Amino acid sequence: MEPPLAGPPKRTARRWAPSLSSLVRVSTIAPAARFPALTDVSLSSFFPVGTQYFYGYPSGEHSGFFNAVPPFIEEIVAARALSCAGAWVTPVVFASSIDPLTQEILREDLGMAPARRQPIVLPSTINETLSGPQRNRSIVRALSGILAPKKFVMAQPYMDTCLQTRFALPPALTLWLNDKVNMPRYVPPAFLPERYAECANGRAFAASPSTFPTPCVVKVSSSSSGDGVRICRTEEELRNAQREFAKVKTGIIVDEHVEAVRNFGIQFGIPSDPAQEIELIGVSEQLTTPEGAFIGGLVDPDNLFARIDGVNDLLLHHVLPAVREMGWYGIGGFDVLVDSRNRFFIVDPNFRMTGMTAFLCTARNGTVRKCMASFVGTFEGNRTDFVRAIAPLARPGARQRLHIVALTHRNGTFRMSAALLFGRDEEHEVPRLAGEFLALGLQSRALERLKRNGREHYPDLPGASV
The missing domain is CATH 3.30.1490.20 (ATP-grasp fold, A domain)
Structure with a gap:
């Protein structure tokens, strides 16, 4: 299948690029290089003014996409865009993420600043009780009535006819790029399983x-x-x-099957302005279940640019420029595995926000300077219960141990996308801290894994092992 046409290629600024033949599959994981930091790393760094961004997915198998996650996960996922939208991107979110109770807690009890832009909010009737085809129909109907023409970007776009004039990017192109079957068309097969x-x-x-x-x-x-x-x-x-x-x-x-000893997420940004260079936003190490499902990640703000030789050059100088020539721009990431022989394999494309985007933007902007272990957690209780257990950990300051990027609430259940914070000299404390979070009533598979296994090394340290 050919990539969908998106008009003539745009002229772009080009750096010196190593030839493909000079790139090797053997990886050297070296200490981080110091990259000049953007003043505001966010969705607005890569999307044009007025973009309306929905970190969402069709349910079931709508629009050629397989999505078996429950609706409440979709709602917390979409809410992550609130923390990294930037100055001129407007997030599209579900009503549970701007629930008056959560907004009061974030503002009054946790001392967190409100989002820079008011989001576009889907009707409250679209909630976690709505699933499958009915959920898709309701979301598509709502979006068609509230979006501006040629401003909409969706992580995994709906292909319904009534939305086609709303998209800023050709939705068929995003669909094509996100389909793993097409990876050999823009990633040299030598770097794939x-x-x-x-x-x-x-x-x-x-x-x-x-x-x-x-x-x-x-x-x-x-x-x-x-x-x-x-x-x-x-x-x-x-x-x-x-x-x-x-x-x-x-x-x-x-x-x-790659017997991986390291599992990285490499986040990139392709600016909509063709004069601006493609950027690597940062690198995280991923926490997954034995079946390979993503449950969280590890970010070290002092080492966001681990140089995985070959991967960085391949992405910056070959893969991503080719994607830009197709007419695509925005934020995304690749999952990269490294085996015991230090060979790297690019295994999954994500031409959209990922679970680590908000945390990597936070680290790049200096909002949080401690190391982060991200997770999705659930807490049952009322406002008093939540504030008593969570607020002392999440208030900004030297003693902060919890950074929340998204919080939803419905019928006494709070759900958060957050990170456990710890210093680089506190790696041995991670299992204890994860256990303390769980003892407070937080439920999280990532925290359970951290409590059990801990964390001894970081993705950027040479010779590190998992």
């Missing part, structure tokens, strides 16, 4: 003979955050994946 099979849909995958080498990774090709991914270490697990995905309508790919 070996592709064993491409199937048009789950039925074709289920009917294919189970002769792929194991271990292997089965992925719904258009999905995110580890959704629709199965690591199959045996033929039996592969057959189970075939049965499980048999009814999936979108494409299925089978890739080589």
Whole structure:
């Protein structure tokens, strides 16, 4: 499949670029280089004035995308854009993220400044009780009535006809770039895991003979955050994946399994102004479940530019300029695995905000100077309960241990996208701190993992191990 046409290529500022033949697959993880910091790293650094940004996904398998996450997760995900929109991008959010109670808590109890721009808020009838096709129809109907023409950007766009005139970027192009099946078209295959099979849909995958080498990774090709991914270490697990995905309508790919010792998220920005250079925003190390689902990440503000030799040059001088030539701009990231032989593999594209965007922007802007371990957490209780347990940790200051980028509330349940804060000399304290957060009533898979495993090294330190 060819990438959708988006008009003639734009002229862009070009730096010196190493040839592809000079790039090697062996990675050297070196200490961070000092990059000049932008004065305001945010969505506004890369999108034009007036952009309306929705960090959202279609539900189910609408618009050729596989999304099995519950609606309440979609709502906290969309709310992350509030903390990193910048001066002229307007976030589109669900009503639960601007609930009067959460706004009072953030402003009065936690001392947090309000968002720089008033968001566009979807109707309160679109809440976590609404799912599947009905949720999609309601969101599309609402968006078509409140968006300006040619200003809308959506993380994973709806392809409904009534929204096509609202998009600033060709939605088919974003859809194409986010589909993993297309990665070999803009990333040299030498830097990708070996592709064993491409199937048009789950039925074709289920009917294919189970002769792929194991271990292997089965992925719904258009999905995110580890959704629709199965690591199959045996033929039996592969057959189970075939049965499980048999009814999936979108494409299925089978890739080589990389036995990774490091798991990075590399965040980039392609400015809408073609005269501005493409930028690497920062690097985080990712926390995932054994199945590969993203549950959080680690950010060290003093070492945001870990140089993973080969990856940085490949992205800055080859992959991202090629994407810009297609007509795409904005913020996004790539997931990169490094194996025990220090070989790197680019495994997933994310041409949209990711779970780490808000935290990396926070670190780049100097809002938080401690190390961050991000997580999504749930707290049950009323305002008094929440403030008593959470406020002492989250108030800005020298003793702050919790940084909240998004907070939603509905029927006595608070949900947050946040980070546990710790100094570089406090790595040994991470399990204890995670345990204390859990003891306060926070529920979080990432915190449970940190309590159990802790954290001994950072992604930018040579010779570090997980």
